[in-house]
Amino acid sequence: MTLNEDSFTVWKHREEIAESMIPIIGKLHRERDVTVLLHSRSLVNKSVVSILKTHRFARQIAGVELSVTDTLPFLQTLTTLDLGPSQIDIGLLAEAYQADDRGLSIAEFTAEAVAGATGANKIEGGEGRDVVLYGFGRIGRLVARLLIEKAGSGNGLRLRAIVVRGGGDQDIVKRASLLRRDSIHGQFQGTITVDEATSTINANGNEIKVIYAGDPSEVDYTEYGIKNAILIDNTGKWRDREGLSKHLRPGIDKVVLTAPGKGDVPNIVHGVNHDTIKPDEQILSCASCTTNAIVPPLKAMDDEFGVLRGHVETVHSFTNDQNLLDNYHKSDRRGRSAPLNMVITETGAASAVAKALPDLKAPITGSSIRVPVPDVSIAILSLRLGRETDREEVLDYLRGVSLTSPLKRQIDFTNAPDSVSSDFIGSRHASIVDAGATKVDGDNAILYLWYDNEFGYSCQVIRVVQHVSGVEYPTYPAPAV
Template structure:
């Protein structure tokens, strides 16, 4: 399968997956584990021979870019009694994937990363990995403040090595004379500047670019609007909660709010991205009356390593030694993506001595009674077949801990074994999230939508059924 998967990805922009488990770049063991994961929706693992037949047939079709769930295609084909004869399978796939048959690749859009910290470097890794399939997004430049004589090599070294996410998969070359980094064939111009309004990007052949501001220094239209005064910039995306009238986008929930005329957008925060899809699913099925969100969050770069002055309350205390109670605006920010929940949620946060992966605890009162099995079953099905399947994942294991979720590309992962629901309206849910990589994946999805290049997810989703639960005896009385 592996050569076929690679060609589908590079030549057609097809990203094959099995219930959301991407096959691109996977080892034989990874691919077989994905086939075993299919037991989440069926009584047995997926047959690899069927997967190979579908992949080979996909390669013979004239397809545009798409994210294709092989397991769901096989399930539909088997349900109609398919024989896997090549012509019959080809006709079926043409029908199921009609939206991308003969589709042209999107026009490329230039991307500039303003700031190259934790999120900036992960977005760079994702964009570089996607470049091979002509995704429509081209990473052209990064903008940083000069940090010294060896600035360029240090930036490249930080891209090459990461203590949390591991080594960069590929080659990186540095050209100090031209101030560029060549990463897996992607040529990145490094620009040193302190003024977002004074850069002439057209000097580097960059035009109509989307600037991704990773600094967090400016969060309102006035501050972020400085980027728009630089030559070659068309739009700006903030990787933090936006203030004022700026739209805060949680992809999968309110991505349709992105309009062609939006010059400045926000991708909200990592926590808002983790909890909003789960809340959206619950509100649709049961109604969310009110709740409290407590986030157990890994420390971040704005905290002190040892006790020192900090303008924020408690954040001056040593991040690697303490649990630190602090504020979070995530609960209020949910209302920007889900207006119906405005005023219904409160929130707080505890920073803990881990470098990545956080946990959101949702203590909710729903619109009707629910059992643990019912709500877990609903969220599991939501993670597999709903429009939110790129945002929500689901796990049931008595052994998982935070490091098991490093590198998760979902916005949040529901821990089913931790769910508390006793047959009334109150429920407690635990949602893990990689606050670095998972969030960066959400940012890239917003970027793709802004550029008109987000690959369609096929086959189309199916309605997620909500299993009824008998009313409590007291309610009947």
């Protein structure tokens, strides 16, 4: 047998194992509301090749190959346990088991590591929580995709309705088509049908009512059987408490804004300050995509090295707020053609840091340049640290943060030497540290942080909504603190 034939045999064997994992992962998700992860990446509804590529990711970050042969025994053990709703990371289980020297079997070790999700300790799934989307633009449609994807057993978040202004003939057909096909994020994973007579979109079995209204005061959500719902405002039209309170109509319990909040509206960055949300808080903001990109790394760096001051320069993809061709705009420069120019503009992300990280006393300044790409941005974070360090220490630390810390869902890490912006389309992390671009000189550090300002941000929004709804399930094994 030649070397090439032997490599191919190994690949086919791994394909076979990955195929056997798919029904196990699916059954755990549908019947027990258990999401199987691998280094924070969900394996639910993934293909054979996607499962293999996700395992390959561990080698790129940790330098150690993780094979499906390593993780399959842990996955098989999960099926024998009395599991409740949870997220279980089989990559972390495999690594922790290899480092454990007590001589336990895989079954014994796994049962111990996920004990908080089994038997008398497990969370009982509820009836779920209704969700309404107010606005159906770029973020609204991606949030809809995520809600539909995560419907799972039906015990979590349920997208019940979308509120939009009427757009004329075949309005609902056109909106469903925009949900079905996206020029940046690709095809919707599933099937979508439309019932114009009842103004309903059916996406993967989820019946979503399309409600036409020009103002929140026009809607009584209880008329549609919606109760105790979380409304996600994707319009950005109202950003203070008074304006957002208009949404607190019959059937709506909480309002989440997908833009920076003003005044006393809490700005929440999941992973950093979501645990500060008061149970009785009805109105909150998920801040901006850039705030979500820079605050988790800022917190991580401050925790380890201390941060005395910082500046963030964002190179940001253009957005719907800009003009395709030169035309009037209320801002000085955003009226100039977005696809043809780099446009200097302002960013409120630096000032928003204080709301999300009140304990960080370091002054943070910021500015932004919009550039002619439709998605994925980069934040260049220049920091004066509280102590001297070197590049190797910073990268080793951030690599560890991305793999095992409480911020592992927010911070990703890449050491690919040829990374470019399009590589990060569809990233579910708030930001991705580019190891190759990182610069450290004594107490000065410059981090280059990629972020999918559409999809990564939408994932952060969903995490906040899951938290306030009570369906943010615990993750096992517990991340290192």
